[in-house]
Amino acid sequence: MPAIVIVGAQWGDEGKGKVTDYLAREADTVVRYQGGNNAGHTIVVGGSTYRFHLIPSGMLHRDKTCVLGNGVVIDPEELLAELDALAAQKVDTSRLIVSSQAHYILPTHQVLDRQAEARKGAAKIGTTGRGIGPAYQDKVNRCGIRLSDPAHPERLRQKLAAHLEEHRADLAGCDWTLDRLLAHLTAAHGRLRPYIGDASMVVNDVLDRGGRVLFEGAQGTLLDIDHGTYPFVTSSSPTAGGACLGAGIGPTRIDRVVGVAKAYATRVGSGPFPTELATDPVGAKLRERGKEFGTTTGRPRRCGWLDLVALRYAVRVNGITQLAITKLDVLDEFESLQVATAYKVNGTLTREFPTAIEDLEVAEPVYETLPGWRASCSAAKTWSDLPAEATAYVARLEDYLRVPVALLSIGAERSATFSRLALWEPL
Ligand code: GDP
Ligand code: IMO
Ligand code: MG
Numbered sequence: 212m213p214a215i216v217i218v219g220a221q222w223g224d225e226g227k228g229k230v231t232d233y234l235a236r237e238a239d240t241v242v243r244y245q246g247g248n249n250a251g252h253t254i255v256v257g258g259s260t261y262r263f264h265l266i267p268s269g270m271l272h273r274d275k276t277c278v279l280g281n282g283v284v285i286d287p288e289e290l291l292a293e294l295d296a297l298a299a300q301k302v303d304t305s306r307l308i309v310s311s312q313a314h315y316i317l318p319t320h321q322v323l324d325r326q327a328e329a330r331k332g333a334a335k336i337g338t339t340g341r342g343i344g345p346a347y348q349d350k351v352n353r354c355g356i357r358l359s360d361p362a363h364p365e366r367l368r369q370k371l372a373a374h375l376e377e378h379r380a381d382l383a384g385c386d387w388t389l390d391r392l393l394a395h396l397t398a399a400h401g402r403l404r405p406y407i408g409d410a411s412m413v414v415n416d417v418l419d420r421g422g423r424v425l426f427e428g429a430q431g432t433l434l435d436i437d438h439g440t441y442p443f444v445t446s447s448s449p450t451a452g453g454a455c456l457g458a459g460i461g462p463t464r465i466d467r468v469v470g471v472a473k474a475y476a477t478r479v480g481s482g483p484f485p486t487e488l489a490t491d492p493v494g495a496k497l498r499e500r501g502k503e504f505g506t507t508t509g510r511p512r513r514c515g516w517l518d519l520v521a522l523r524y525a526v527r528v529n530g531i532t533q534l535a536i537t538k539l540d541v542l543d544e545f546e547s548l549q550v551a552t553a554y555k556v557n558g559t560l561t562r563e564f565p566t567a568i569e570d571l572e573v574a575e576p577v578y579e580t581l582p583g584w585r586a587s588c589s590a591a592k593t594w595s596d597l598p599a600e601a602t603a604y605v606a607r608l609e610d611y612l613r614v615p616v617a618l619l620s621i622g623a624e625r626s627a628t629f630s631r632l633a634l635w636e637p638l
Pocket of ligand 2: 249250252338342343431
């Protein structure tokens, strides 16, 4: 099974980093295909915590090539800071390849991100403020700066001048002059140059030779620009199709799509979240037990019960073939658990996730109650050690979604993972 795509099946922070690190042991190459340093992927090994924002979560394995595809947007200073932080943790990052077709996030994009949010007032998206949206906006508007551009200094100067001109009104009060922007980008680019290459060629070569490639999505299905809860979404395509566009591979290359979901639900930023427990103490208990504070911004995450309606939608739009369920241990101390199996939308019962935000905003979850286990999942060494109610909870998910759970995570540590199916092998 040469190519597996890992996607977030909810609103991000599902544990994609941990799952990528786990599956990367048997991969040759790990590729990030979209997003930027709005992502925060955490891996815990032997008590040491590693935080990845841009660099693929396969980097802890010494022999893996890690690729940032053309679909990623790159803040050069942040990428350099991440390389330095990993070097300080004694992680060898020399096997990184960054697509020359990826776009740079400029400091001005961050200014524009903050301004757009301020303008929206109460209707703000709650972005990470990293300049992600404005960088993708320039890309689609055909006035972005690619990593190949600094190789042509005179053209780069013209492109940066055009960028400043394009956003002249919004950038009027800011002190990013053309010369300053040029110096900033040129300096950072100089250090990144050794990593820049033809990422699509590298990835396709590995696949042509029968190697194994893992595609690591950032964010999640419900934050996807097309399939998410628009407009409260990010500006890229985290869903599985994004792997083709963002890495330069054809859809025929993909063998498997693994959806990562928490055993409950969280969301950061604004936007509808039908099973949210905003005022219910259960929400606060999930936040506390799950340590639900953002890796990137430190913001408290909104918490709620597992939403099977939304997950079934994620299975559909990604073509998810297997699931990885994380943070089952966070549910250890509940008498009973609820899972949403339908919504009531304006009086009508439905199992379909509404595509119009107006319907989603008024969707009332219809819950099924399942028994809790009030025992420690994390003490389990094998699948059969798990409390019977915990395995029944997972079985209910599989039954509703008609997708097998291949991986189960019961703690932040790399070792706190059960594999139920050998994902790199034909099943
Ligand atoms: P990602 O963005 O999808 O990679 O997820 P994040 O790293 O932002 O958030 C997941 C958080 O949960 C991290 O702090 C992980 O270390 C932690 N985590 C992952 N899996 C588990 C698990 O099974 N149990 C617990 N308790 N924590 C987990
Ligand atoms: P990982 O990869 C959770 C959210 C932001 C905001 C919206 C748009 O760690 O799962 P943006 O800065 O992208 O324009 O913000 O998307 N968001 C995330 N939420 N996990 C993430 O990444 C996220 N990346 C962006 O909170 O609501
Ligand atoms: Mg995260």
